[in-house]
Amino acid sequence: MYGNSAGPPPTRGAATVITLRVLYAAAGFLTCGLLACVPLFRVAVLRGRWYDWTAAWVSMPLSIACLAVVGSLPETDHRTDAAMAGLLLIGAAATAHFLVIDIRLHAAPRPFAGHQPPHAPVVAPHPGPVYPAGPYAPPPAAQHPVAPPPHHPAPARIDQVRAELDELSDYLRHHDGRDGHRQGGR
Numbered sequence: 025m026y027g028n029s030a031g032p033p034p035t036r037g038a039a040t041v042i043t044l045r046v047l048y049a050a051a052g053f054l055t056c057g058l059l060a061c062v063p064l065f066r067v068a069v070l071r072g073r074w075y076d077w078t079a080a081w082v083s084m085p086l087s088i089a090c091l092a093v094v095g096s097l098p099e100t101d102h103r104t105d106a107a108m109a110g111l112l113l114i115g116a117a118a119t120a121h122f123l124v125i126d127i128r129l130h131a132a133p134r135p136f137a138g139h140q141p142p143h144a145p146v147v148a149p150h151p152g153p154v155y156p157a158g159p160y161a162p163p164p165a166a167q168h169p170v171a172p173p174p175h176h177p178a179p180a181r182i183d184q185v186r187a188e189l190d191e192l193s194d195y196l197r198h199h200d201g202r203d204g205h206r207q208g209g210r
Contacts, residue, residue, distance in 0.1 A: 057115030063122030
């Protein structure tokens with residue numbers, strides 16, 4: 025009943041978004057590819073797709089393996105140059121991938137998946153008392169469909185409060201109808 029407010033979550037300012045974007049991008053490239061997994065994990069968390077997670081997890085051992093080759097072989101060996109080029113390429117690719125995805129995600133409007141206000145409730149007629157069949161039984165009442173009243177747009181907070189009050193009223197009616205006779209009609 026005391027859930028989140030109906031408004032959308034607060035958004036980050038442009039300066040915060042740019043600062044975070046620069047830090048994630050710098051982590052991949054300025055560490056010579058060693059922390060290339062950081063921007064890739066950020067993309068994986070933002071999008072949640074399996075290939076983003078796979079790329080993030082594969083980049084870690086690949087970066088470590090390239091760094092091990094650079095550290096274990098002499099500088100004059102051609103494999104050292106290839107491993108260092110691989111490290112820089114991994115870092116550059118991770119940074120470019122992060123920037124493209126992050127800019128696309130922040131440019132696209134995100135739908136708010138919070139509380140959706142309910143439509144006007146349709147009240148169904150309650151069944152009356154049951155009469156035995158016979159010549160003196162009253163005819164069955166014709167039930168016409170109840171059209172909902174026209175719904176005027178209201179602020180989201182008011183709709184949320186109305187919905188919560190309706191839930192509370194239904195609960196109290198159900199509770200009083202069940203326990204009211206045992207507790208002295210309270």
